[in-house]
Amino acid sequence: MPQPPHHCRRWIRRDPNRTRRRLGVAVAAALLGPPLLPASAALAVADTEPPTTPGTPTVAAIGTTDVTLVWTAATDDVGVTGYEVARLHTDYIVISTTPDNEITIDGLGPSQTYQFWVYALDAAGNRSPASPSLRLTMPPGDGQPPTAPTALTATTIGTDSVTLRWQPSADNVYVAWYEVLRINPDGSTTPVATAPQHPPTGPTARVGALQPQTAYTFVVRAHDDAGNTSPPSEPLTVRTLPAAPDCKVSYQVVNHWPGAFQAQLTIHNAGPVAIDGWTLRWTFPGDQRISHLWGAEPVDLVPPEITVANTTWNSRIPVSGSVQLGFVVRYQASNPPPTDFLLNGDRCASSG
Numbered sequence: 001m002p003q004p005p006h007h008c009r010r011w012i013r014r015d016p017n018r019t020r021r022r023l024g025v026a027v028a029a030a031l032l033g034p035p036l037l038p039a040s041a042a043l044a045v046a047d048t049e050p051p052t053t054p055g056t057p058t059v060a061a062i063g064t065t066d067v068t069l070v071w072t073a074a075t076d077d078v079g080v081t082g083y084e085v086a087r088l089h090t091d092y093i094v095i096s097t098t099p100d101n102e103i104t105i106d107g108l109g110p111s112q113t114y115q116f117w118v119y120a121l122d123a124a125g126n127r128s129p130a131s132p133s134l135r136l137t138m139p140p141g142d143g144q145p146p147t148a149p150t151a152l153t154a155t156t157i158g159t160d161s162v163t164l165r166w167q168p169s170a171d172n173v174y175v176a177w178y179e180v181l182r183i184n185p186d187g188s189t190t191p192v193a194t195a196p197q198h199p200p201t202g203p204t205a206r207v208g209a210l211q212p213q214t215a216y217t218f219v220v221r222a223h224d225d226a227g228n229t230s231p232p233s234e235p236l237t238v239r240t241l242p243a244a245p246d247c248k249v250s251y252q253v254v255n256h257w258p259g260a261f262q263a264q265l266t267i268h269n270a271g272p273v274a275i276d277g278w279t280l281r282w283t284f285p286g287d288q289r290i291s292h293l294w295g296a297e298p299v300d301l302v303p304p305e306i307t308v309a310n311t312t313w314n315s316r317i318p319v320s321g322s323v324q325l326g327f328v329v330r331y332q333a334s335n336p337p338p339t340d341f342l343l344n345g346d347r348c349a350s351s352g
Helices: 006-014 016-032
Strands: 058-062 067-070 080-089 092-098 102-105 113-122 134-137 150-157 162-167 175-183 189-196 204-207 215-224 236-239 247-257 260-269 279-283 289-294 297-300 305-309 322-330 339-343 349-351
Touching: 058 134, 080 102, 092 102, 150 215, 150 236, 162 215, 175 204, 189 204, 204 215, 247 339
Parallel strands: 247 349
Antiparallel strands: 058 067, 067 102, 080 092, 080 113, 113 134, 150 162, 162 204, 175 189, 175 215, 215 236, 247 260, 260 322, 279 305, 279 339, 289 322, 297 305
């Protein structure tokens, strides 16, 4: 009989009462090696069985551009992981995926016909046979336009912009947005602004990039989600305000005595370019008459409208620069200050 290993002999001497049983186990383990695994654990079985065929898709909800489909779920020997929904329209197929036996598909066309069918998938990539197909014609779209907007008004008028407001349109479904159009002199229209249907203060739009002291005509029309457009509103004509003056004239009485006074006018160039050559016109509201003039050449001194021009030495007014002229005026009944200063035909701001 072969001898047990050395370490077994040492263990046997230490506990002789349990020698035979423990020695037999140790020898058997040494001779037979580790136990074998069950065949079911050693060999992995590939999943090649596809899921069962899903049920025919049916309509759960439908609009003019979207539809929700449901179908009877497929089964699988391991588990269904999701579905592919095929959509055929004209000559192309679109595949959508979903983990459940329900899907909502949007972006469809009103009155268009589609065909749908479903495949089931499992984790191994097996695909079921196609379900029976559903042929579906979408409902017709909204063909009714909104009513025309009313009561178009200008709430704010500036030198280069206007703000418009109007009463909202009505629609059989929903008014989506408004479009502001400018009517050109030749009768054509130019879109200049848009506005949503329900801002907090009602339909309103600001139109910018306008010219000062210019008349513009606007109309508004409404659009719905189906692409229908309302008739235009009644037109509104608005004149923008004059631009801020590029000049300012300061008037000052420097001396006064009964029936006459001496005054001084200062012309300030507030514009972006120098003024080369100028004519100044103003109005004396009373019975004033100029008797002496300096710093300017007389053009028309007959009241009430007075016109003078530059001299040879003060014809240029640089940017942010100024020139002065003076005169002596006689009067009898009244002596109100001059008004309506125009420099080269453009109105100037005034003070004094």
